[in-house]
Amino acid sequence: xxxxxxxxxxxxxxxxxxxxxxxxxxxxxxxxxxxxxxxxxxxxxxxxxxxxxxxxxxxxxxxxxxxxxxxxxxxxxxxxxxxxxxxxxxxxxxxxxxxxxxxxxxxxxxxxxxxxxxxxxxxxxxxxxxxxxxxxxxxxxxxxxxxxxxxxxxxxxxxxxxxxxxxxxxxxxxxxxxxxxxxxxxxxxxxxxxxxxxxxxxxxxxxxxxxxxxxxxxxxxxxxxxxxxxxxxxxxxxxxxxxxxxxxxxxxxxxxxxxxxxxxxxxxxxxxxxxxxxxxxxxxxxxxxxxxxxxxxxxxxxxxxxxxxxxxxxxxxxxxxxxxxxxxxxxxxxxxxxxxxxxxxxxxxxxxxxxxxxxxxxxxxxxxxxxxxxxxxxxxxxxxxxxxxxxxxxxxxxxxxxxxxxxxxxxxxxxxxxx
Numbered sequence: 001x002x003x004x005x006x007x008x009x010x011x012x013x014x015x016x017x018x019x020x021x022x023x024x025x026x027x028x029x030x031x032x033x034x035x036x037x038x039x040x041x042x043x044x045x046x047x048x049x050x051x052x053x054x055x056x057x058x059x060x061x062x063x064x065x066x067x068x069x070x071x072x073x074x075x076x077x078x079x080x081x082x083x084x085x086x087x088x089x090x091x092x093x094x095x096x097x098x099x100x101x102x103x104x105x106x107x108x109x110x111x112x113x114x115x116x117x118x119x120x121x122x123x124x125x126x127x128x129x130x131x132x133x134x135x136x137x138x139x140x141x142x143x144x145x146x147x148x149x150x151x152x153x154x155x156x157x158x159x160x161x162x163x164x165x166x167x168x169x170x171x172x173x174x175x176x177x178x179x180x181x182x183x184x185x186x187x188x189x190x191x192x193x194x195x196x197x198x199x200x201x202x203x204x205x206x207x208x209x210x211x212x213x214x215x216x217x218x219x220x221x222x223x224x225x226x227x228x229x230x231x232x233x234x235x236x237x238x239x240x241x242x243x244x245x246x247x248x249x250x251x252x253x254x255x256x257x258x259x260x261x262x263x264x265x266x267x268x269x270x271x272x273x274x275x276x277x278x279x280x281x282x283x284x285x286x287x288x289x290x291x292x293x294x295x296x297x298x299x300x301x302x303x304x305x306x307x308x309x310x311x312x313x314x315x316x317x318x319x320x321x322x323x324x325x326x327x328x329x330x331x332x333x334x335x336x337x338x339x340x341x342x343x344x345x346x347x348x349x350x351x352x353x354x355x356x357x358x359x360x361x362x363x364x365x366x367x368x369x370x371x372x373x374x375x376x377x378x379x380x381x382x383x384x385x386x387x388x389x390x391x392x393x394x395x396x397x398x399x400x401x402x403x404x405x406x407x408x409x410x411x412x413x414x415x416x417x418x419x
Contacts, residue, residue, distance in 0.1 A: 017142055021040050032091025037151050053078075056115060139389045142389055143320070143387045147408050150268075165271075176218075177214075180212050181309060190396040199371040209417065215340055219329075220275050239291075268326050280330075286405075293412065298415060301415035314343075315393050317341065319388050342383055345385060348411060349410060378401060379401065
């Protein structure tokens with residue numbers, strides 16, 4: 001990517017972040033509804049802090065921060081550059097205001113334009129990789145803006161609407177069938193051209209037994225069958241920690257589902273509406289996904305199995321650009337027997353712990369904290385969701401969350417051993 005292309009991509013991604021915040025009031029943007037959620041205002045500021053800290057300060061000796069205190073307030077977890085403000089207290093930061101955060105973004109954008117215009121060719125080249133990390137980092141926070149504001153709005157008795165729902169073409173139910181894969185010694189991980197995060201590398205060999213992968217995602221209707229069969233009351237289906245979490249938290253349905261007489265409704269970014277049995281089920285934890293898989297006499301895929309299945313598939317589907325902000329029913333299964341819905345709609349839980357690949361090397365310098373420090377007590381998810389920017393995803397992309405996490409658009413794809 002040359003300098004002009006990088007600059008244009010920077011502008012486009014920065015504008016997309018503002019567009020996602022545009023439907024929100026200032027009051028919406030300051031709420032932190034739980035420790036895992038950050039206020040929209042914080043996302044707008046933190047993504048600017050990233051470029052300020054890792055590009056502008058080292059590249060422009062004359063650069064002056066708009067407010068030196070922001071270096072503390074909007075640091076997420078980069079201890080190498082200073083102590084970060086506590087994550088669980090971000091909602092208490094009423095100042096700077098939303099308007100002042102927008103002014104901060106404007107300031108950083110202007111200075112980044114000056115960086116592209118005035119820095120020497122060698123300086124731009126030296127920092128190009130960091131700018132590209134910053135762009136991809138901002139796309140991650142675009143997704144978090146969507147998932148976090150959904151949780152915020154769900155706590156309001158006003159049932160506010162973020163965006164009016166995009167109606168998808170209806171489709172009939174499709175029988176759950178499986179595609180077969182022969183296994184063997186196969187290569188996974190990123191090894192070609194184009195951007196990748198450090199946790200996707202290096203490309204390496206893994207041995208896989210023959211396996212089968214479901215050709216589509218599990219639907220809400222199928223998950224309702226699990227619930228109606230006592231899925232949340234049967235400890236034999238659950239991992240030990242999952243059963244303890246289910247009991248402690250009082251789970252009896254996916255996050256955002258609410259009883260409505262004999263049926264269920266769910267809170268969406270277009271407001272409260274009945275659960276659609278044809279849509280992929282989402283907002284389930286690894287524990288719920290694993291319990292469902294056990295009930296269905298199947299299992300969750302390993303991340304390498306998922307990647308092998310997705311390696312030749314186009315990264316197309318229902319992403320944030322669709323403006324649905326919710327999983328959509330599958331229109332049809334491919335006639336050639338291949339796997340559908342690999343990308344978009346919901347992040348797909350795997351059974352794989354988030355650990356380093358053989359030969360893993362973190363980003364150089366201070367950015368070495370980006371991914372490697374979280375390789376403990378996390379589970380890998382694959383494929384992106386309806387909140388993910390389409391440019392951001394690829395078959396090798398590794399997302400990760402604790403097994404109890406439910407506020408992300410996380411869903412279920414089944415796998416089976418070949419017997």
